[in-house]
Amino acid sequence: MAERPSLVVDDVHIHYRTFGGRRPTGSSWMGAVRRHVGSVDLVKAVRGVSFVAHHGESIGVIGHNGSGKSTLLRAIAGGLPTASGAIWADGSTALLGVNAALMRDLSGHRNIVLGGLALGLTPAEIAERHDELVDLAGIGDFLHLPMRAYSSGMSARLRFAISSAARPDLLLIDEALATGDAEFKQRSRERIDEIVGEAGTVILVSHSMSTIRSMCDRVLWLDHGRLVADGPTVDVLEEYSARTGRPTARPTPRRTQEVS
Ligand SMILES: Nc1ncnc2c1ncn2[C@@H]1O[C@H](COP(=O)(O)OP(=O)(O)OP(=O)(O)O)[C@@H](O)[C@H]1O
Numbered sequence: 001m002a003e004r005p006s007l008v009v010d011d012v013h014i015h016y017r018t019f020g021g022r023r024p025t026g027s028s029w030m031g032a033v034r035r036h037v038g039s040v041d042l043v044k045a046v047r048g049v050s051f052v053a054h055h056g057e058s059i060g061v062i063g064h065n066g067s068g069k070s071t072l073l074r075a076i077a078g079g080l081p082t083a084s085g086a087i088w089a090d091g092s093t094a095l096l097g098v099n100a101a102l103m104r105d106l107s108g109h110r111n112i113v114l115g116g117l118a119l120g121l122t123p124a125e126i127a128e129r130h131d132e133l134v135d136l137a138g139i140g141d142f143l144h145l146p147m148r149a150y151s152s153g154m155s156a157r158l159r160f161a162i163s164s165a166a167r168p169d170l171l172l173i174d175e176a177l178a179t180g181d182a183e184f185k186q187r188s189r190e191r192i193d194e195i196v197g198e199a200g201t202v203i204l205v206s207h208s209m210s211t212i213r214s215m216c217d218r219v220l221w222l223d224h225g226r227l228v229a230d231g232p233t234v235d236v237l238e239e240y241s242a243r244t245g246r247p248t249a250r251p252t253p254r255r256t257q258e259v260s
Pocket residue numbers: 016017018043044045063064065066067068069070071072
């Protein structure tokens with residue numbers, strides 16, 4: 001059962017400014033160049049989004065490409081300023097994205113150490129959790145090989161393991177579960193359950209309706225930067241499916257047997 005607020009997002013607007021990106025128009029060649037080079041476009045990526053998350057909730061974020069999901073997550077993680085509105089988070093946050101910064105020339109082991117330090121763990125905490133992380137990532141014999149030798153699935157698993165190692169109060173996951181196999185999905189779901197069980201909050205952006213169904217209790221639906229629905233997973237996915245014509249996967253049990 002959800003408890004006290006862990007995150008408050010209050011009427012948040014987020015804008016990007018892009019320079020020189022407008023398509024030149026008009027008949028004069030010079031005039032077109034001037035308009036093109038001098039132009040500044042404002043992209044209103046998130047428009048007035050408000051919601052409150054609670055300790056112990058796992059929340060999915062869905063919406064079409066470009067609807068503002070990643071932008072919202074990056075702002076919650078503190079990586080993007082808001083144009084207006086406010087975001088309050090109760091506790092530590094960790095953002096796990098497809099582009100999480102791991103060093104391809106360093107081994108998995110070195111990345112665990114560096115990633116752990118970057119997330120604020122002490123060397124002693126990293127040493128204590130090292131084996132658990134290697135297990136979670138399932139990288140086995142590859143531990144001491146440079147990451148460039150890893151498959152995309154192995155890299156994704158390692159990123160997930162490192163990000164969840166800090167036991168953040170708020171874990172933000174941006175499509176990072178998409179590349180894993182069934183076993184990884186199972187392990188990551190267990191890790192998410194653990195974080196939620198320890199009264200943390202998980203916010204997960206995904207295009208995979210089955211991932212959202214199996215991992216989230218509640219769903220936020222963004223459309224052109226606006227929050228158009230916020231409610232129990234089953235209800236929002238049904239509405240999403242009805243309005244977009246996109247099929248959503250059948251429900252799967254929240255906890256299943258471990259895949260060995
Ligand atoms: N760095 C940037 N500079 C300018 N515009 C950007 C930038 N990043 C995103 N945008 C624009 O902001 C809007 C929201 O993008 P965002 O990546 O948050 O959407 P998304 O819902 O995560 O999309 P997807 O599902 O494709 O990952 C889009 O119009 C996108 O083109």
